Amino acid sequence: xxxxxxxxxxxxxxxxxxxxxxxxxxxxxxxxxxxxxxxxxxxxxxxxxxxxxxxxxxxxxxxxxxxxxxxxxxxxxxxxxxxxxxxxxxxxxxxxxxxxxxxxxxxxxxxxxxxxxxxxxxxxxxxxxxxxxxxxxxxxxxxxxxxxxxxxxxxxxxxxxxxxxxxxxxxxxxxxxxxxxxxxxxxxxxxxxxxxxxxxxxxxxxxxxxxxxxxxxxxxxxxxxxxxxxxxxxxxxxxxxxxxxxxxxxxxxxxxxxxxxxxxxxxxxxxxxxxxxxxxxxxxxxxxxxxxxxxxxxxxxxxxxxxxxxxxxxxxxxxxxxxxxxxxxxxxxxxxxxxxxxxxxxxxxxxxxxxxxxxxxxxxxxxxxxxxxxxxxxxxxxxxxxxxxxxxxxxxxxxxxxxxxxxxxxxxxxxxxxxxxxxxxxx
Amino acid sequence: xxxxxxxxxxxxxxxxxxxxxxxxxxxxxxxxxxxxxxxxxxxxxxxxxxxxxxxxxxxxxxxxxxxxxxxxxxxxxxxxxxxxxxxxxxxxxxxxxxxxxxxxxxxxxxxxxxxxxxxxxxxxxxxxxxxxxxxxxxxxxxxxxxxxxxxxxxxxxxxxxxxxxxxxxxxxxxxxxxxxxxxxxxxxxxxxxxxxxxxxxxxxxxxxxxxxxxxxxxxxxxxxxxxxxxxxxxxxxxxxxxxxxxxxxxxxxxxxxxxxxxxxxxxxxxxxxxxxxxxxxxxxxxxxxxxxxxxxxxxxxxxxxxxxxxxxxxxxxxxxxxxxxxxxxxxxxxxxxxxxxxxxxxxxxxxxxxxxxxxxxxxxxxxxxxxxxxxxxxxxxxxxxxxxxxxxxxxxxxxxxxxxxxxxxxxxxxxxxxxxxxxxxxx
Numbered sequence: 001x002x003x004x005x006x007x008x009x010x011x012x013x014x015x016x017x018x019x020x021x022x023x024x025x026x027x028x029x030x031x032x033x034x035x036x037x038x039x040x041x042x043x044x045x046x047x048x049x050x051x052x053x054x055x056x057x058x059x060x061x062x063x064x065x066x067x068x069x070x071x072x073x074x075x076x077x078x079x080x081x082x083x084x085x086x087x088x089x090x091x092x093x094x095x096x097x098x099x100x101x102x103x104x105x106x107x108x109x110x111x112x113x114x115x116x117x118x119x120x121x122x123x124x125x126x127x128x129x130x131x132x133x134x135x136x137x138x139x140x141x142x143x144x145x146x147x148x149x150x151x152x153x154x155x156x157x158x159x160x161x162x163x164x165x166x167x168x169x170x171x172x173x174x175x176x177x178x179x180x181x182x183x184x185x186x187x188x189x190x191x192x193x194x195x196x197x198x199x200x201x202x203x204x205x206x207x208x209x210x211x212x213x214x215x216x217x218x219x220x221x222x223x224x225x226x227x228x229x230x231x232x233x234x235x236x237x238x239x240x241x242x243x244x245x246x247x248x249x250x251x252x253x254x255x256x257x258x259x260x261x262x263x264x265x266x267x268x269x270x271x272x273x274x275x276x277x278x279x280x281x282x283x284x285x286x287x288x289x290x291x292x293x294x295x296x297x298x299x300x301x302x303x304x305x306x307x308x309x310x311x312x313x314x315x316x317x318x319x320x321x322x323x324x325x326x327x328x329x330x331x332x333x334x335x336x337x338x339x340x341x342x343x344x345x346x347x348x349x350x351x352x353x354x355x356x357x358x359x360x361x362x363x364x365x366x367x368x369x370x371x372x373x374x375x376x377x378x379x380x381x382x383x384x385x386x387x388x389x390x391x392x393x394x395x396x397x398x399x400x401x402x403x404x405x406x407x408x409x410x411x412x413x414x415x416x417x418x419x420x421x422x423x424x425x426x427x
Numbered sequence: 428x429x430x431x432x433x434x435x436x437x438x439x440x441x442x443x444x445x446x447x448x449x450x451x452x453x454x455x456x457x458x459x460x461x462x463x464x465x466x467x468x469x470x471x472x473x474x475x476x477x478x479x480x481x482x483x484x485x486x487x488x489x490x491x492x493x494x495x496x497x498x499x500x501x502x503x504x505x506x507x508x509x510x511x512x513x514x515x516x517x518x519x520x521x522x523x524x525x526x527x528x529x530x531x532x533x534x535x536x537x538x539x540x541x542x543x544x545x546x547x548x549x550x551x552x553x554x555x556x557x558x559x560x561x562x563x564x565x566x567x568x569x570x571x572x573x574x575x576x577x578x579x580x581x582x583x584x585x586x587x588x589x590x591x592x593x594x595x596x597x598x599x600x601x602x603x604x605x606x607x608x609x610x611x612x613x614x615x616x617x618x619x620x621x622x623x624x625x626x627x628x629x630x631x632x633x634x635x636x637x638x639x640x641x642x643x644x645x646x647x648x649x650x651x652x653x654x655x656x657x658x659x660x661x662x663x664x665x666x667x668x669x670x671x672x673x674x675x676x677x678x679x680x681x682x683x684x685x686x687x688x689x690x691x692x693x694x695x696x697x698x699x700x701x702x703x704x705x706x707x708x709x710x711x712x713x714x715x716x717x718x719x720x721x722x723x724x725x726x727x728x729x730x731x732x733x734x735x736x737x738x739x740x741x742x743x744x745x746x747x748x749x750x751x752x753x754x755x756x757x758x759x760x761x762x763x764x765x766x767x768x769x770x771x772x773x774x775x776x777x778x779x780x781x782x783x784x785x786x787x788x789x790x791x792x793x794x795x796x797x798x799x800x801x802x803x804x805x806x807x808x809x810x811x812x813x814x815x816x817x818x819x820x821x822x823x824x825x826x827x828x829x830x831x832x833x834x835x836x837x838x839x840x841x842x843x844x845x846x847x848x849x850x851x852x853x854x
Contacts, residue, residue: 026771030794109816115805117815124827125797207827228655228828251850258852344453366845367457370552378542378848387853388544388844389536400551400634400841401655402829414827417815418793421805423678425685426814 013190014198017153018205020183021126024151025207027181029123033100036146039178040096043146044089046174047139050166051085057166058135065159078133078160080167088139091392095143098391101410102149115421122416123149125207128199129394130221132213133157138167140392141210142185146175148412153206155188155196157213165189200225210395210407215322230407232398234322235267235350237380240339240365241287243278244358249286251377252279252355256287258379259353261294265324267396268351268373268383272319272329274339280307280332288330296326303332319346336361340368347371349398351383372398372405440617441625444580445632447610448553451578452634454608456550460527463573466605467523470573471516473601474566477593478512484593485562492586505587507562507594515566518819522570525818528837529576542848549843550576552634555626556821557648559584559640565594567819568637569612573602575839580633582615582623584640592616627652637822637834642749657834659825661749662694662777664807667766667792668714670705671785676713678804679706679782683714685806686780688721692751694823695778695800695810699746699756701766704730707759711735715757723753730759746773763788767795774798776825778810799825799832 008016047054058080065075107119127150129141138154145152156164168187176182188195200209200221209229211221218231239259241252259270275284280303288298288308298304299318300311311330318329319342333339343352353375354365362376373383383406385393390408397403403411435443474481485507492502534546554577556568565581572579583591595614603609615622627636627648636656638648645658666686668679686697702711707730715725715735725731726745727738738757745756746769760766770779780802781792789803800810810833812820817835824830830838 026795026797029797030791111814111816115809119832228826230828248850254850254852262853362847364457366843368453370453370456371843373844373846376845376847378846378851379853381853382542382846382848382851383844387538388846389538399655401657404841405546405844414831416793416798417800417810417832418803419800419805419809419815420789420803421809423675423681424805424809425681426689426806426808 010190010192010194011198014195014202017186017188018126018199018202021151021153021186022205024181024183025123025125028149028151028184031149031180033103035179036149037096039146039175039180040092040143042174042178043139043143043171044092044096046170047085047089047092047167050170051082054085054163054166054170055081057162061160061163070159074133074159078135078163080135080163084136088136091136092139092143095147095391095409098147098409101147101408101413106415113421113424115419115424118418118420119415120418121410121413124412124414126151126153126205127412128153128155128206128209128227130155130196130209130211130213130217131157132217133160135160135163135167137212138164139171141394142171144392144394144409144412146180146184147409150412151181151184151186153186153188153199155199158191161189161191197224200227203227212395228402230395230397230399230403232267232348232350232396234348235269236272236320236322236346236348237268237270237350237383238272238274238343238347238352239270239380240274240343240352240354241276241279241283242336242339242354242356242358242361242365243276244356244361245276245283246279248355248357249283252283253287253290255353255355255377255379257290257294259381260291260296260328261326262379262381264326267322268380269324270328270353270380271321271323272331272346274342275330275332276336276339277303277332277334284308284330284332291328294326296328298328298330300330301332304330307332322348336364340365344368344370350396351375351380353378353380437617437619437621438625441622441629444613444615445553445626445629448578448580448613449632451608451610452550452552455576455578455611458576458607460530462606463576464523466573466602466607467519467570469601469605470566470570470598471519471523473597474512474516474519474594477597478509481512481590481593481597482508484589488587488590497586501586504561505590507590511563515563518563519566519570522574522818522836525574525836528574528835528840533842540848540851542846542851545845545847546842547845548837548840551839551841553578553580553632554839555580555582555633555636555654557582557623557636557638557640557644559644562587562590562594564639565591566598568821569598571819571821571836571839573607573611575836577839578608578611578613580613580615580626582626585618588616588618624651627654630654639822657822657824657826657830659694659775659777659823661775662696663699663747663749663773663775664695664697664777664810665699665701665770665774665779666697666807667701667770667779667781668703668706668710669763669766669781669783669785669788670703671783671788672703672710673706675782675784676710679710680714680717682780682782682804682806684717684721686808687718687723687755688753689806689808691753694749695807696751697755697780697807698748698750699758699773701769702757702759703763703766704759704761707734711757711759718755721753723755725755725757727757728759731757734759749775763791767792771795771797777823778802778807780805780807
C-alpha cells in the first residue's frame with residue numbers, strides 16, 4: 001500500500017485513496033482467480049504470523065477504551081486475541097476455497113446476424129466499507145473484496161484505530177507479496193470524520209459504499225453519500241403465528257422464544273409477535289409465559305392483555321421499535337391479510353416468519369410480505385450469510401436494488417454485456 | 428385508475444399516487460403470469476381500438492407544439508399515427524409472449540439442518556418512469572412493468588400531455604378489465620414539475636425511478652431524488668482500431684462509418700475513434716476520408732492531423748463530448764493500454780468497441796474497459812435491448828449497481844430469500 005502522505009488535507013487524502021482504488025480496481029479485474037486465492041491464503045498466514053503485534057496494538061486500543069469509559073459490551077466487541085485471529089484467518093481461508101464469483105456467463109444469446117451477446121459477471125471496481133468497532137470485519141471485508149476482484153477502502157471505528165492499522169499492515173503486505181496491486185486493500189488511517197464524508201462523494205472513482213453498524217451511522221452515511229450505498233437500517237423482525245398453527249403448539253413456542261431470546265441484540269432477532277385470533281386464546285398465553293420466563297417484557301395490544309394480563313400496554317410506537325433487548329411487542333390480528341399488512345406497514349423489510357401447517361397461508365405470506373428474507377416454520381435468527389451457506393457476509397441489505405438480504409462475494413459483482421462478431425453493421 | 432382529485436396540492440397528489448402504487452405493487456406480486464399476459468393483450472387491443480381518439484388527442488399536442496415553435500425533429504418524435512399505434516400494440520404483444528421474469532429460483536441450498544434456502548426473483552414493487560416526448564415509451568414502460576408484476580407511475584413530457592392522457596386512459600381501462608389492480612398503471616396528468624420532485628422523495632413507497640431523456644433531465648432527477656435512480660447520462664462511445672486490425676481494412680472502415688453515421692443522434696453512436704500507431708498510417712486516412720465523404724467533421728490530435736490534414740485540431744474537451752451529430756474526435760494511441768486508459772478516463776461507460784484479429788488484445792479490451800457494453804468486431808450501434816434479444820427495453824443503465832446496459836423486464840425484479848423448515852431453531 002502506497003499510503004497517502006500524512007500532511008494531506010482530508011479532501012486530498014480522500015481523493016488520493018479514491019484515485020488509487022479506482023486504478024487498483026481496474027487492474028484487479030484482470031487478476032486470475034488463482035492469484036486472488038493465493039493472496040487470500042497469504043493473508044490468512046499473515047494474520048497468524050503477526051498475531052503478536054496485532055494483539056499488542058489491540059491492547060492499546062482496549063486500554064484507551066477503558067479510560068474513555070466505554071461499556072463492557074463495546075470493549076468486548078473491540079477485543080482481538082490469538083484465538084480471534086485464528087478464526088479470522090480460518091474465515092479468510094474459507095473464502096479462498098469458495099467458487100470464483102466473477103467471470104461466469106449469466107445469460108447469452110446468438111443473434112440472427114451471427115453476433116454473440118453474453119452477459120458476464122465482473123467486479124464492481126472499488127468498494128468502500130465503513131464499519132464500527134468489530135475488527136473481524138476488517139479481514140472479512142478485505143477477503144470478500146479480493147475474492148470478487150474488487151479494490152477496497154476500509155474505514156473502521158476510531159476506537160479500533162491501532163488494531164485496524166496493524167491488521168491493515170498485515171493484510172496489505174500479504175496481498176502485495178502475492179502479486180495484487182499495491183492499493184487493492186487500503187485502510188483509512190486518518191480518523192477525521194471529514195475523510196469519510198469526502199470518500200462518500202467520489203463519484204466515478206468509488207462504486208459503492210457499504211456501511212455496517214448502528215442506525216445512526218447508516219443514516220449519516222446515506223445523508224452524506226453521492227455514491228450508491230447498500231445498507232440496512234434496522235431489523236424489526238416479526239413472527240406470525242397463523243390460524244394454521246393450531247396443531248403446532250411446540251413449534252410456535254420454540255420459534256417465538258428462539259427468535260426473541262437466543263441473541264436479542266442482533267438484527268435478525270424478533271421484535272413483534274403476531275397471533276391469528278383463531279389460535280390466540282390458546283397459544284398466546286403459552287408463548288408469552290415462556291418469554292416472561294426468559295425475562296422478556298411483553299407489551300401487548302388490548303386483546304393480548306386480555307389473554308395475558310401481565311403484559312404492559314403497547315403503543316403505536318412499539319410496532320415500529322427495534323428493541324435489541326428482552327422486550328417484545330405482541331398483537332392479535334383478525335386474519336392472515338391483517339398480519340401481512342401489519343408487517344408491510346411497520347416492519348423494516350428485513351426478516352419475517354410465519355408458523356403454519358397451511359400451505360396456502362405459507363404461499364400467501366411468502367408472496368406478499370415485502371421483506372428480503374421470509375421464513376416458513378423457521379426462526380428468524382437463521383437470516384444470515386453463514387447460515388445460508390454464502391460463506392462470510394459483507395453485510396445485509398434491506399434495499400431492493402442490486403442486493404437484498406445477506407450479501408456474499410457474488411453481491412460485490414455487476415455484469416457487463418460482451419458482444420462478439422465478424423464485422424456486423426446495423427442497417 | 429382512481430385518479431387523485433384534481434384540487435390536491437402537488438405534494439398531496441404525489442403522495443396519493445405513491446400510496447396507491449405501493450398498494451397496487453403489493454397486490455401485483457400475487458398476480459399470476461397468465462393474468463398479466465391477458466392484461467397485456469387487452470392493452471394491445473385497446474391501443475388499436477381507441478386509435479381514433481388517441482390520434483385526435485395527439486393532433487392537439489402537435490398543433491400546440493407547432494405554435495410553440497418546437498423543432499421539426501421534436502414534433503416528429505411527438506407524432507402518433509395509426510401506424511405508430513399498431514407498432515406500439517405489436518411491441519406489447521411481444522412482451523406478453525416473453526418468458527415470465529418473476530418467480531424463478533436463481534439459487535438454492537438445502538442446509539445441513541434440513542432447512543431449504545431459496546433465492547427467488549420477485550418484482551421490485553412500484554416503479555416511476557419519467558420520460559420526454561416519445562409517446563411509445565408510455566406503452567413500452569407500462570407493458571414491461573406489468574410483465575414484471577410491478578405497479579408503475581408514468582410521467583411523460585408536458586408537450587405530450589393530451590396524447591399520454593389518452594394513451595393512459597386506454598391502457599388503464601384495458602388493464603383493469605383484465606383484473607389487475609386499478610392503480611397498477613398510473614399516469615401523472617398534472618404537469619406541475621413539483622409533482623415529479625415530490626414523487627422522487629417517496630422513500631418506502633416508490634422503489635426506483637428510471638428517467639429517460641436528455642442529460643439535463645437525468646441530472647435534475649438525480650439531484651431531486653431520495654429514492655434510487657437507474658440512469659444513463661450520455662453515450663460517449665469509442666471505436667478502437669487495434670494493431671491487430673492491419674488485415675481488417677474493410678471491417679475497420681465499415682464499423683467506424685456505421686458506428687458514427689448510421690444514426691448519429693442516438694446514445695450508442697460512436698463519438699471518438701482511436702487508432703493504434705502501428706496501423707494509423709494506413710487506416711486512419713482511409714477511415715477519415717470515408718467519414719468526411721459522409722459529411723462528418725473530423726477533429727483530431729496532432730498525429731491525426733499529420734495523417735489527415737483536413738482534420739481540425741481536437742481539444743481536451745473533444746475527448747469528453749457526446750456530439751450526437753456528424754462530428755468525430757480522432758486520436759492516435761501508442762498501445763492497447765493507452766486506448767483502454769483513454770476510454771476509462773474520458774468515456775461514459777456506455778459502449779466501446781475494438782476492431783482486431785488478435786485474440787489476446789480482444790480479451791484484454793473486454794476485461795479492462797469498464798463499460799456496460801464492450802463490442803469485439805461489431806458496430807457500437809448494436810448496443811440495444813432489441814438487438815440483444817431482450818425485447819423492449821425500459822432504458823439503458825450506465826450505473827453498475829442493480830442493472831447495467833439495456834434493461835428488459837428481468838431488470839425490474841429483485842430477489843427475496845425464502846427459508847422453509849420444520850421448526851429449526853438456532854443454537
